[in-house]
Amino acid sequence: MYILKSPVKEEFESLLDKSNEQFNNGNHHDSILLLEEAWDLIPEPKGIYSEESYHLVKDIIATYFIINDFKKAKEWTDKIFLTGFARIDSGEKEFISGKVAFELGELEIAKEFFNIANNKSEGRCFGSPKSTKYLKFFKS
Incomplete structure (x- = not known):
């Protein structure tokens, strides 16, 4: 390092x-x-x-x-x-990128990033209470 x-x-x-x-x-x-x-x-x-x-x-x-x-x-x-x-790659970079894409209205890109983040983190990326709207979107 x-x-x-x-x-x-x-x-x-x-x-x-x-x-x-x-x-x-x-x-x-x-x-x-x-x-x-x-x-x-x-x-x-x-x-x-x-x-x-x-x-x-x-x-x-x-x-x-x-x-x-x-x-x-x-x-x-x-x-x-x-x-x-x-x-360690736990999908955090993709989760952050998904949040930004979501906020910009780039919903297909957001969904792709969230999917990668979800897979890498085994769902833990959506664990924060601040992530509720992103999880709701991802599951829709």
């Missing part, structure tokens, strides 16, 4: 701290800008830095969900597949 090295690691963590502060103050756009800046610090191929790359993109997408900017979230779901190469 690869980890970020100094001084990149310190700069990366500083940006995450600043992003968290902005997020906690309700400045979601500023939080995202800082996260995107942190993304640019991760060397290529970004996916070998499994924990940093995956969690960063997941946080960016989640914040875009909060501000209901699903088009920007979609841009990042394309990138989530370039992250977390060493992570």
Whole structure:
């Protein structure tokens, strides 16, 4: 497993701290800008830095969900597949991509992603109470 090295690691963590502060103050756009800046610090191929790359993109997408900017979230779901190469594949990337597709009204794509996520996770991807509407859609 690869980890970020100094001084990149310190700069990366500083940006995450600043992003968290902005997020906690309700400045979601500023939080995202800082996260995107942190993304640019991760060397290529970004996916070998499994924990940093995956969690960063997941946080960016989640914040875009909060501000209901699903088009920007979609841009990042394309990138989530370039992250977390060493992570156990439990369908989480597909589930996130399915949620974004659903919110954009791309229902056939959403259903495909949910099907993959459901198979990989053996149904666990729909376990959160926040996932109820996606499960209802998937089962319809």
